[in-house]
Structure formats: C-alpha cells, structure tokens
Amino acid sequence: MKIAYIAAGAAGMYCGTCIHDNTLASELIKQEHEVALIPTYTPLRTDEEDVSIERIFFGGINVYLQQKLAIFRHTPWLLDRFFDSSTLLNSVSKLSASTNAKDLGSLTVSMLKGENGKQRKELRKLVQWLKTDYQPDIVQLTNSMFVGLTAEIKREVGVPVVCRFQGEDIFLDDLIEPYKSEAMNLLKDKSGDIDGFFASCHYYANHMAKYTETPRDQIHVVPLGLNLDGHGQIERGLSSEPFIIGYLARICPEKGLHLLVEAFYQLTQKLGKDKIRLKVAGYLGARDQAYFDQICQQLRNWNIFDAFEYWGEVNREQKIRFLNQIHVLSVPTVYRESKGLFVLESLANGTPVVLPDHGSFPELVQATAGGILVRPLSIDAITKGILELIQNPDLCQELGKNGKQTVHQEFGISQTAKNMLAVFRNYVST
Numbered sequence: 186m187k188i189a190y191i192a193a194g195a196a197g198m199y200c201g202t203c204i205h206d207n208t209l210a211s212e213l214i215k216q217e218h219e220v221a222l223i224p225t226y227t228p229l230r231t232d233e234e235d236v237s238i239e240r241i242f243f244g245g246i247n248v249y250l251q252q253k254l255a256i257f258r259h260t261p262w263l264l265d266r267f268f269d270s271s272t273l274l275n276s277v278s279k280l281s282a283s284t285n286a287k288d289l290g291s292l293t294v295s296m297l298k299g300e301n302g303k304q305r306k307e308l309r310k311l312v313q314w315l316k317t318d319y320q321p322d323i324v325q326l327t328n329s330m331f332v333g334l335t336a337e338i339k340r341e342v343g344v345p346v347v348c349r350f351q352g353e354d355i356f357l358d359d360l361i362e363p364y365k366s367e368a369m370n371l372l373k374d375k376s377g378d379i380d381g382f383f384a385s386c387h388y389y390a391n392h393m394a395k396y397t398e399t400p401r402d403q404i405h406v407v408p409l410g411l412n413l414d415g416h417g418q419i420e421r422g423l424s425s426e427p428f429i430i431g432y433l434a435r436i437c438p439e440k441g442l443h444l445l446v447e448a449f450y451q452l453t454q455k456l457g458k459d460k461i462r463l464k465v466a467g468y469l470g471a472r473d474q475a476y477f478d479q480i481c482q483q484l485r486n487w488n489i490f491d492a493f494e495y496w497g498e499v500n501r502e503q504k505i506r507f508l509n510q511i512h513v514l515s516v517p518t519v520y521r522e523s524k525g526l527f528v529l530e531s532l533a534n535g536t537p538v539v540l541p542d543h544g545s546f547p548e549l550v551q552a553t554a555g556g557i558l559v560r561p562l563s564i565d566a567i568t569k570g571i572l573e574l575i576q577n578p579d580l581c582q583e584l585g586k587n588g589k590q591t592v593h594q595e596f597g598i599s600q601t602a603k604n605m606l607a608v609f610r611n612y613v614s615t
Contacts, residue, residue, distance in 0.1 A: 186609060187219045189321035191311075191331060192237065194227030194274070196245070198435075198468045199498055201526040202351055206327055207231040208412045212602040221319050223311075225331075227274045232501035233412060242311045243304065244269035251303050252292050258306055265306075290364025293357075297371035299333030308334055312341045322613050326379075329353050329397065333371065335378035345380040345612040350393040350404070352523040355439070373398050380612045383605070385409045386545040389523040405608045408552075409526055410601030415501070416533035417589050419509040427492075428575045429462045431511030431536070433504065433527050434518075436469040436477050441517035441541075446480050448517075448567035450487050455572065458492045466496035466507050508534040512581060513574050515539040517559075517567050525549055529596050532556075532588030537581055539570040552595070555588020 192206040207229060210222040214236060222229070222237040226245040229237050246268040250257040267273075295302035302308075315321060315338065324338055326348040335346045357368055376382075376397045382404040384390035394401040423429070430449060434440045442465065449463045469477055484490040499507055508514070514531040521544030528549045531538055538556035540546040550556045557573065559566035574581040 186606065186613060187320070187322045188213060188221070188609070189315055189319055189324045190220055190222045190327070191242075191324065191334075192222055192224055192229055192327045193330075194224050194229050194241075194245075196227050196275075198470070199230055199232060199500070201524060202327065203229045204231050204233070205409060205524075205526055207236060208233060208598050209410070209602060209605065211236045212410075212412070212598045213606070216599070216602055216606070218606070221321070228271045232504070240314070241269050241271070241274060242314070243307045245274055247307060248292070248296075248304050251306065252288070252295055258303060262306075262310065265310075287361065287364075290360045290368070293330065293360060294364050294367050294371065296330060297333040297368055297375060299335070299375065300337045302333060308337055312337055315342045323347065323609055325349070327351065329372060329376065329379075329382075329393075330356070332375040332379060335375065339378065346378070347381045347383065347609070347612065348376075348379045349383040349385075350389060350523065351385075354393065354396050354523075355520050379403075381405060381608060383407050383608070385524050386548045388521070388545055388548060392521075407601060407604045407608065408596065409524060409529060410596050410598035411526075411529050411533055411592065412598050413533060413593055415505050416530065417535060417593060419505065419534070421509050421535060423510070423512055425578060427460050427462045428456075428513075429464055429511045430571060431507065431514045431531075432463070432465045432467070432516055433499075433507065433514060433531070434467045434516045435473075436465070436467050437473045438476055439519050440467075441519050443476075443480060444517045444519075444562070444564055444567060445515055446484065447564040448515075448571065449493075450484075450489060451564065451568040452571060452575075453487075453489050453492065455568075456575070458489050461575075462492050462494070464494045464496065464507065464511055466499045466504070468498045504530065505534060508536050511536055513537055513539055513571060515567060515571060517541050517561075518544065519562065520544070522546060528556075529592050532585070533592045533596075535585040535589040537574065537584035537588060539567065539574070553588045553591040555584050555591065557584070 190210050195203050210220045213220045224237045224241050225243040247265050324346045328351045329348055338346055376399050384404055384406055385408055387406055390404040390406050432445055452461050484493050508531055514536050525545045532553055532555040541561035542558035543561045550558055557570045559570040
C-alpha cells in the first residue's frame with residue numbers, strides 16, 4: 186500500500202504525537218508498505234531515526250505571512266521554498282511563542298477553510314505533489330485541524346482520506362470568540378469529508394463523536410504503540426529509600442505538575458524530606474517559564490528544593506534512563522488526556538503509574554494492570570495513591586511487573602501498524 190502520512194511539526198520540541206507518527210510510519214515501511222511521512226509547519230523532531238521526507242509543506246513562515254499579508258498569497262513558489270528551509274523554520278518556535286490569541290484563532294479558522302482559506306496556495310502545492318509526484322493509495326491526516334484539506338485532496342487526487350483525533354478539543358476550547366465558534370462549525374462541517382477517523386482509546390472516540398457530530402461507527406479505536414527497542418532492558422536496582430517520584434511530560438499547567446509538587450510537599454511532611462525525591466523531565470517553553478519559576482520558588486519556600494531535580498528535555502536514551510531511576514511516574518493532568526504515550530513508556534520500563542481517573546488513563550491502567558487511578562484534580566488523592574506504593578513495595582513491584590509484561594506483549598508498534606492497515610484496507614479499493 187502507498188500511504189501519504191501528513192504530520193505536524195512542533196517547532197523544534199520533542200512532541201509525543203510527532204514521535205508516534207514517525208514510529209508508526211517507520212514500522213509501516215518495515216512491513217513493506219511505501220510511506221511518505223510529510224512534515225508540515227516545521228520539521229519533525231523525533232527521538233528515533235527521522236523517516237520524514239525532506240520537503241516541508243505549509244511551512245510555518247509562509248502560513249503566517251499569508252495569514253497576515255495578502256501579497257504573500259501570490260508570491261512565486263520558488264520564493265516560498267526559501268521560507269520553507271529547515272533552518273528558518275526551526276526559528277518558528279520563537280514566532281509561535283509570541284503569537285497572540287486573536288492571531289491563533291484567525292489562523293485556525295483559515296486552515297479549516299481549506300481551499301477557501303488564506304493558505305490556499307499551500308494547499309495547491311501539496312495537492313500537486315500528491316497527484317503528480319507521489320500518487321498515494323490513501324492519505325492519513327495526523328489530526329482533525331487538517332480536515333479543511335480533505336475535499337481538495339479527494340477531488341484532485343481521488344483517494345480516500347482518513348484522520349486521527351489527537352487532543353484537538355483541548356486546543357479548540359481555548360480559542361477566543363468569535364474564532365472558537367467559527368472553528369467548531371467548520372470542524373463539524375469539514376469532518377463530513379473524511380472517510381474514517383482513528384482514536385487511541387474508547388473514551389476519546391466517544392467524546393469526539395459527540396464533539397464533531399461524527400457517527401461513532403466511523404471512528405476506529407487503534408491504541409498507541411511503542412518501538413520497544415531499549416525499553417525494559419536496564420536492571421532497575423532501585424533502593425527503597427529515598428523513594429523517587431517522576432514526572433515526564435511538557436512543563437505546563439495543563440499537565441498538572443503543580444498538583445504533583447503539592448502532593449510531593451505533603452509526602453515530605455508525612456515522611457521527612459530525606460526519604461523522598463521528585464525528578465521532573467520535559468520540554469519547557471518560553472510561555473511556561475514563569476509557571477515553572479513559580480513552582481521552583483514554592484519548593485524553596487517549603488525548604489525542599491534540594492529534594493527536587495529537573496532533567497530538562499530528554500532524548501530517547503535519556504528518557505529510558507530517567508524512567509529507570511524513579512519508583513513511580515505521575516502526570517496528574519488537569520484535562521482529560523486523549524493519548525498518554527508516556528504511560529506506555531513508563532510501564533515498558535517496569536515503572537508503575539499513579540494517574541487521575543479520567544481521559545485515556547482508566548483504559549490504559551485497566552489494560553496493563555500497571556498503576557493506580559486517583560480522583561482527578563485532588564492533591565490529597567495523588568498523595569494517598571503514591572503513599573500506598575511507598576508503604577507497600579511489593580505492590581509497587583507487582584504493578585511495574587504487570588505493566589512491563591503487558592506493554593511488551595500487546596503495545597508494540599508492530600501491532601498498531603497492523604491494526605491501522607486493517608482499517609486502511611476498508612477504504613482502499615483493491
């Protein structure tokens with residue numbers, strides 16, 4: 186099968202979605218299918234071998250300029266290619282960090298309008314390349330913010346288009362009016378052009394069916410998968426004290442680091458700060474620096490900053506090492522997580538999890554028997570859940586063992602690829 190897989194770059198950040206898109210594309214290639222992993226906005230950044238094509242479509246600079254200035258909607262394509270260079274696009278992170286809410290809303294609406302939006306020239310470039318250079322059997326969109334492209338692709342290329350739901354509701358709900366309402370109406374309308382959708386869990390499939398007014402039977406649940414190379418191969422050998430809590434996710438309020446820090450403080454009061462540690466790893470963007478600084482200051486005020494360690498953004502090797510230096514992982518998200526790749530990564534290394542009982546987490550914990558679910562948004566509940574593992578090391582070890590075994594048996598990327606292909610075949614004419 187010949188698959189065009191349209192992915193979205195994350196402005197130089199390690200992004201779970203980018204990593205999973207690249208891992209899945211790599212596995213599909215390994216299973217002897219032809220895949221063009223097509224980066225948009227910025228180059229992809231992944232912690233494995235990058236299998237994306239060299240050309241970038243909807244380059245972030247061109248998209249932004251065409252949104253702001255009409256003249257750039259008519260410039261020669263050759264000039265546009267200059268702005269699509271990887272070097273220039275890797276600077277988009279600075280631009281996106283300063284984008285205001287109005288600009289973000291208007292750009293979202295324009296992209297959802299597709300051939301009627303201000304980036305129609307970029308859509309023509311993509312469609313021409315698909316039609317004349319690549320000629321795929323099917324087109325996969327990484328998320329529903331690209332549904333505006335679908336009608337033109339199907340009309341010109343004549344192939345089915347499928348799409349994955351990946352947390353778009355969180356993004357859309359944060360838009361300001363009138364852009365939020367307009368974007369929602371466009372999403373519902375344009376989703377009708379899609380042949381089939383994917384979600385990584387039943388919770389999100391059900392939620393997005395209502396959110397986008399899409400028939401539930403049109404959304405296929407295909408769980409995430411890992412490239413398991415290197416995971417679970419390190420001898421953990423952790424001593425019982427100090428007990429080390431880990432957090433592995435982007436540093437931002439919605440991921441709930443502040444809740445975990447409050448729970449950590451409560452645990453130091455119960456056990457003494459010499460018996461417990463907190464290790465944190467993850468990308469920290471400029472817009473969340475003040476949030477992180479406030480957390481660090483609070484730790485100093487509580488006189489427990491010396492029991493805290495920030496690893497920064499981690500690559501694949503560092504991530505695996507990090508997960509093998511903690512007793513438990515906890516990412517108490519404020520929102521209902523639609524994916525949760527970090528859960529599988531943690532369990533693949535035998536590290537149990539304590540997570541809020543919402544979003545994708547209940548399904549992941551139930552499927553793996555690798556963790557404890559606690560009441561969402563509750564510092565006391567997080568504290569109690571972690572304390573249970575501290576006071577019962579046999580349970581902690583059992584949960585880690587269960588999770589590791591299940592992830593290695595059932596959540597490898599090869600199985601995810603097979604499941605995706607089975608759905609693709611429902612839409613591709615043979």
